[in-house]
Structures are given as C-alpha cells and as structure tokens.
Amino acid sequence: MDPADVLTRPSDLPDVVVRYGDHADAVLDLHLPPRRVGAPAPASPLLVFVHGGFWRAAYDRTHTRPLAEALAAQGFVVATPEYRRVGSPGDLAGGWPATADDVRAAVAALPGLLDGLGVPVTTTTVAGHSAGGHLALWLANEPLPLHRVVALAPVGDLRAAAAAGLGDGAVEAFLGGTPDEVPERYDAADPATRLAPRPACPVTVVHGADDAQVPVGNSRGLARRHPFVDLRVLDGTDHFAVIDPHSPAWPVVLSAVRGE
Known part of the structure; x- marks a missing residue:
C-alpha cells in the first residue's frame, strides 16, 4: 500500500460544518461521536485537529477525514478547521500571521459554536x-483553555527546518524569508x-523514525531544547x-490524544 494512501482514502462527510470567521476558508468540520437515537448528547472530550501540508493551498482538511471519523468513533467530538494557506489568492492568502490567526480564532470560537449546537464537551485537546x-x-502558549497539545510528525523547530530545506523552502514561504531576513517572525x-516559558498544558510529540518529509531529528532537537x-x-x-x-502507529496516537 502507498504510505500516503490515507490522503485520498474515501470517507464520510462531516456531521456538521460551521463557520468561525468571515473569509471563505474560515470553516470547521465537526465529526460527532455516535449516540442513541433520541438520547441527549453526552459530554465528550473535544479534539481540535489541525491538518498539515507545509501550510500550502494544495492541501486542505479533507485528507484528515479518515482520522476524524476514527477519533469520533472513540468518543471524541472532532473539529477540523480550515485556514488560509500559502498560495491561495486574494483575501485567502495565508502565511504568517494569517494562518496562525485563523487556527487561534477557530479554537477560540469553538465553545460558543458547540454550545449553540447543543454539543457538550469536557476537556479540549489540540492536535x-x-x-x-x-x-x-x-x-500551546496562546491564552486558550487547553488541556493538552499533541503534535504528530510536526515541524516543531522552524529554524532547523529552514536550514534543512524542508518542503522545498516551505518554511521560508510561510514566514516570508529566512531566519536572517525576518528573525522576528521566527x-x-x-x-x-x-x-519557553513552559506551557500550562502537557505537550506530546509522536514522530516516526522513518519520516522522510519531516525527519525525526527535528523533534529530537525540540525535545532536547525543552525536556x-x-x-x-x-x-x-x-x-x-x-x-x-x-x-500500527494508531494505538500510540490514541494513547497520546487520551492523555495516557
């Protein structure tokens, strides 16, 4: 099987799509856990899952739907935000800080959106x-009520990623220059x-040793810097x-998002 098969695997549509902002990409897919017909929705843990793709317009949230479905089946309310990305036209153009502003706005808006839908939640995990x-x-260090953060194969050290040329210059495209050119953005x-300082919530990183797109050394360096x-x-x-x-990695991912 192609390792990237999950990116195009057929999946069900989300249960609900809601809007958290004014531009066309300011939407969230919601995948809800199963419940008995006619029964009130029980309070469930909320998992906000942010898709990857080197911050570029070529990739959107739809490739995370198999993951979102699987997590919803495990009892999570799963919210997958879209956000402005590098290479999109006009007011959809992403990069720094628009992309980060969007994901922060999505997480901040979720309590009110879910309350309006009658979907009660308990803890909030961002992954x-x-x-x-x-x-x-x-x-993790934004003023948001987060209970944990879980990063899967993340680009966690941007300066190291830029030096390594990850994603054919994806970091420089996202931040608008090299570390020497725009150090304040880095x-x-x-x-x-x-x-630094240490976030109030626990931070877990899960990374494959055979990762060719974002080598595990990036996460090892992050963990050495922040034990x-x-x-x-x-x-x-x-x-x-x-x-x-x-x-086979899935049980480890589940354990991480459950806080185990």
Whole structure:
C-alpha cells in the first residue's frame, strides 16, 4: 500500500460544518461521536485537529477525514478547521500571521459554536500533523483553555527546518524569508522559541523514525531544547502512518490524544 494512501482514502462527510470567521476558508468540520437515537448528547472530550501540508493551498482538511471519523468513533467530538494557506489568492492568502490567526480564532470560537449546537464537551485537546503539528505547538502558549497539545510528525523547530530545506523552502514561504531576513517572525512563530516559558498544558510529540518529509531529528532537537516535551519515537513509521487509523502507529496516537 502507498504510505500516503490515507490522503485520498474515501470517507464520510462531516456531521456538521460551521463557520468561525468571515473569509471563505474560515470553516470547521465537526465529526460527532455516535449516540442513541433520541438520547441527549453526552459530554465528550473535544479534539481540535489541525491538518498539515507545509501550510500550502494544495492541501486542505479533507485528507484528515479518515482520522476524524476514527477519533469520533472513540468518543471524541472532532473539529477540523480550515485556514488560509500559502498560495491561495486574494483575501485567502495565508502565511504568517494569517494562518496562525485563523487556527487561534477557530479554537477560540469553538465553545460558543458547540454550545449553540447543543454539543457538550469536557476537556479540549489540540492536535495536528506536520505543518498542522507546528500550529498545534504554537497554540500551546496562546491564552486558550487547553488541556493538552499533541503534535504528530510536526515541524516543531522552524529554524532547523529552514536550514534543512524542508518542503522545498516551505518554511521560508510561510514566514516570508529566512531566519536572517525576518528573525522576528521566527521568534514569534517557532515553537522551539515559544515553548519557553513552559506551557500550562502537557505537550506530546509522536514522530516516526522513518519520516522522510519531516525527519525525526527535528523533534529530537525540540525535545532536547525543552525536556518537558514528551517525545514518542516510533520505529518503522513514516510521515503519514501517524494519521492513518489502519497503521500500527494508531494505538500510540490514541494513547497520546487520551492523555495516557
């Protein structure tokens, strides 16, 4: 099987799509846990999952639907926000800070949106994959009521990623330059910098040892710099296995998002 099969695997549509802002990409998919017909919705843990794709317009939230369905089946209310991305036209153009502003706005809006829908939740976990893992780590020190952050194969050290040329210059395209050209943007956006001081919530990183897109060394460096980061390295695991409910990595992902 192609390791990237999960990106195009058929999946059901979300239960609800809601809007958190004014531009066309300011939407959230909601995948709800099963419940008995006619019974009130029980309070469930909320998982906000931020998709990856090196912050580029070529990738959107739809490729995370198999993961969202699997997590909803495990009892989570799963919210997958869309956001402005690099390469989109006009007012949809992403990059720094628009992309980060969007994910922060989505998480901030969720309590009111879910309350309006009659969907009660308990704890809030923010998770993300690849560039979405970067955004999840970035949110860890934002003034939001988060109970945990889980990053799957994240771009967690932007300066190191830029030096390594990850994603054919994806970091420079996202931030508008190199670390020497726009150092203040790297300081503001880079989890390697922002995780000092230590966030109030626990931070877990799950990364495959065989990841070719974002090598595990990026996460190892982040964890060396911030030893409170709970780094779980999976042997024989590539970049996409950590978002594939059919992969051997899935039990480790489930354990991380449950706070185990």
